[in-house]
Amino acid sequence: MIPRSISTFTINLRTIHLFFIESTGHYCYHSIAPLNSCKKPDPLDLRNHKDWLSPTEAIKIFETLKDPNSTLNVLDQLSKRKDYKPTETLYTTVINNLSKVKNFDGVEQVMKRIKFEKSCRLSDEFFYNVMRVYGLGAGRINRVIETLLGMPGYGCWPTAKTFNFVLNLLVNTRNFDVIHEVYVSAGRLGVEIDVCCLNIMIKGLCKNGDVDAARQVFDEMPKQGCQPNVRTFSALLHGLCENNRVEEAFSLLTKMESEGVEPDTILMNILISGLRKNGRVEESIELFKTMLLKGCEPVTSTYQEVLYALLDSRKYTEAMKLIRKMSSKKMVPGFNSYKSIISGLCEENRADDIDLVLKQMIEDGFVPKLAMWKQMLQCIISENTSVDKLTLKINKICY
Structure with missing residues (x-):
């Protein structure tokens, strides 16, 4: 048996030794404790962490990573631990880390891992974030569509907000060839078509030059239980003006007002610009005056369109007055x-x-x-x- 005095001395010396290691990060004495390395511990090596990590502690590790490029390495280490219990918040943090360093291939790896693990339920908000990363960050439109259509495979169905985000992204990136395919998938995805969705479709059809098809969608809206709003009229009016169908645009304006929909600044800008671009300068100036009488407050782009109209008609005195008015409102031509x-x-x-x-x-x-x-x-x-x-x-x- 080891004498108590010797045992106590050994324990105390070991304590001093460990204290020295923790305070300096170096090993200098090996005869008492079986120490395996003389290097500083790697903060990214999860084996240095305590035996049990709560989900919140695991997320904190990713949130405090100095180099987001190490995210996949840390996730791989974490997944090999017995206490690995991924949550939606953990996955979101990992994906956002990868997005920061534009590692979009890494995002795809994580999505494959999620589908394989099936360890937690995911919400629509999670997929909305993923699609924003793919679409706005990476420009991978195909991945956006695949993610939307694949949501039921994860046990989640998109909301109208997420569905409309994808439609609007397709319109803005001019992916007109796949918009209809996504639109008709609403039923099997459990999405109820709303006014916002139809407005996006009208905008897309007009941008693609198919104003007649946009008009058909507009005419079908009441049958789908949707009431056109000012955004609906703005999208269609813009399409008509861009295709030199100004008379139809004003007929639509009359219909809009008869249905009690008040025009806003955006809509009036569209009409003023449409008239000017079609050579109807005097009418565009008169419409601007009508706009003021209706209490529709002009913005910089409104004044700029009217200024162009005055210059087109060589009304320089009026143009000078308008510039002074813009200056008084802190607007710059x-x-x-x-x-x-x-x-x-x-x-x-x-x-x-x-x-x-x-x-x-x-x-x-x-x-x-x-x-x-x-x-x-x-x-x-x-x-x-x-x-x-x-x-x-x-x-x-x-x-």
Whole structure:
């Protein structure tokens, strides 16, 4: 039997030895404890963690990883532990980590692992996040569609929000050839078609140039128990205006107002732009005035469209007034608008007005290009003014 004094001495020395290891991270004495390595412990090696990790502690490991590239390695180590109990939150954290470093192949590996493990129930929100990663982060549209259509295989069915997200993504990325395939899958996915879904379909058909098909979807909406809203009318009006069917657009506007749907700023912008682009400049200006009377508050793009209309019709005095009004509302016209108005004023030899516009242009952060300076100087010189008067006008413009 070992004497008590020797045993106590050994235990105490071992305690001191272990304290030294924990405080310095180095091993320097090997005769008492069977130590296997002289390296610092790897913080990513889960064997250094305590015997039992709760789900919250496991998630914390991934949330605090300094290098998200190590996510798959840590997940592989975690999955070999007896206490491995993955949850939806854990999977989401892993996928978001991989998304941060654009490891989208790794995301696909995790999705395969999830399907194989079948260890927890997943919600629609989880798949919505995955599809955002695939679609908006990776641009892997096929994976988005596969994930949506494959949700029942995970024991989960999409909500209208998730279904409509996919439809809208397909429209915005102009994947028109697969939109109908996804749309008709609503029934077997348990998704009830709503107004938002039909609005997206109308927008997609209009973007694809099939306005007549969009009109058919619009006409069928009441039969599906859906009432068109201002977004519905905006999508269809935009399609009609883009295809030079302005008269139909205004007929639709009349129908909209008769059904008690109030136009908003977006819809009025569409009509003003549509009229201007179809050469109906005066009507676009009148519509803007009507918009103000209806209490529909214009935004920068509205003023910009009207400014273009005024410039198209060479109404430079009105254009100058509109620019001043925009400035009072902290709105800035585009550079091309200033370029057009200065060019027009020069053509009409309105040198006195040029300096007013030029000063406003500079206040809005724009600097005239060399060709504009030449045009302005030629306008001043063409007035046959004296040298003193010419110098005065140049100083007035520049300062």
